[in-house]
Amino acid sequence: MFHQYKTLIEDGDLVVVYLNPGSMLTTTVKAGDMLNNKYGNFRHDDMIGLKYGSMVKSRVGTGFVYLLHPTPALWTQVVPHRTQILYLPDISFISMYLDLKPGKVVLESGTGSGSFSHSLARTIAPTGHLYTFEYHELRAETARKEFIEHKLTDVVTIEHRDVLANGFGKVGIADAVFLDLPAPWDAVAAAKESLRRDTTGRVCSFSPCIEQVQRTALALDEHGFSDIRMYECLVKDYETRTLPMPDIEEAINGQKINFKPNWSERKKRKLESGSGTPTGEGGAGSEIMISKPVDQARGHTSYLTFAILAPEANN
Ligand SMILES: C[S@@+](CC[C@H](N)C(=O)[O-])C[C@H]1O[C@@H](n2cnc3c(N)ncnc32)[C@H](O)[C@@H]1O
Known part of the structure; x- marks a missing residue:
């Protein structure tokens, strides 16, 4: 559903419920169920058959909510946080800078809460593939269930794996590698091994501390990456x-x-x-x-370190 849009809400669909400008939640529509919140009681039976984007009224009182089609952008705002997550300014900048589009093969680690994974999947679908790796077993299982529920398994494969200890287990297949790890410099060799060598390979590492950036940049340089750059996205609402x-x-x-x-x-x-x-x-x-x-505009989340791996000379 996150990369294929439909018009009408059906039994079993995931819906993003918009309550007010600062509050949204998700619900899976099920005949006979009821959604209760401070705006009233909303019967799922009243939602089935409506167009996405419709308003539904409470059966008691005057409350109403809107029913939105799930998208990666909305998911990032409602995803249950198991970890720190990526937000839209970083997500969009990284996707553009990694030159992502349908058909690309991307490796990501760690999966964390899957916030970025949903956007990656939508960007490279329907012909690309995301391989995402998470070494925390419960997080990996939770993300796996979400990918199944969100009908993303045709474009996403998740693996419970420690990429620092065991690498990615993929050789020469990736167009891009994204690292959101505490010690990304230790994953640079594995990232290089996984990248295609017949075309330009791209890497991005997301780190909150400048010391992590320094070590990662040195590792990228040592492993033959070039055009090493760092950016910081600051959003102002x-x-x-x-x-x-x-x-x-x-x-x-x-x-x-x-x-x-x-x-x-x-x-x-x-x-x-x-x-x-x-x-x-x-x-x-x-x-x-x-x-x-607005007063509480979100500030620094992390630094973004990018580098490219030039194709091998005989290609
Ligand atoms: C900050 S979270 C990633 C959040 C993710 N980018 C998102 O948008 O939801 C970092 C994740 O990396 C995982 N991780 C840390 N070291 C790892 C390793 N060696 N191999 C695989 N995953 C690892 C952690 O368990 C954690 O879930």
């Missing part, structure tokens, strides 16, 4: 809101202007003015729409 425009006369006269009237104050002023346009503190101001970074 913006929100829009309407504020009262300060009145120049009031400002000149030194009157205090409230730039953050709450909703009830604004509604009161709107009614008082009778104009349909809420006004600023003390009178006749109009409004402006502003856009600013």
Whole structure:
């Protein structure tokens, strides 16, 4: 389902339930079941047959939720965290820089919570393949179950394996290797062995600490990789809101202007003015729409170290 879209919700489908801008969850639709949350009680029978994207109303009260088609981007926002995960800015940058597209063969370790695996699978489907390796047995099993439930097994193979101790067990097949490991420098030799030698091979290592980057870059250099570069993706969310425009006369006269009237104050002023346009503190101001970074914008997650392995000269 994550790389093939459909229109109608059927019994047994996974649905992303959108509650509000800050809250989503997943549910597998099953005839007879009920989804209960603070917005009400939602019968799965009411969901079956609806189009993805539809709103469904609670059987009690006035609550409603939206039913969205699962995508890798949504999954990253709702995935149960078994580990630290990759988020969309890194995911998109890495996918682009590794030159991923349908048909590519990618190796990934560790699988962790499978956040990146879902995006990798969608990007290289339907003709490519992702081999993902995880040495924590429970995490490997949990990810395996999710890949089956999400109908990704045609493009994803997961293996419970310690890649530092045992390598990837793949020779000369990969277009790209992605490492999210505590000691990625120890996986560089195995990454090289797994890459194709008839075309440019690409590696990316995701590490939170600059010391890890230094050791990985040295290892990549020693093993003959080139074009070694490091990037950091920092995302800045913006929100829009309407504020009262300060009145120049009031400002000149030194009157205090409230730039953050709450909703009830604004509604009161709107009614008082009778104009349909809420006004600023003390009178006749109009409004402006502003856009600013949200206070809790996510900062550094990790450094991204990229390198290429040039094709062998006789190819
Ligand atoms: C930070 S998580 C990966 C998260 C993943 N990129 C995601 O987006 O969900 C790192 C994972 O690497 C696994 N790992 C660590 N050393 C490993 C090794 N030698 N072989 C395979 N997996 C390993 C850990 O068990 C952990 O699950």
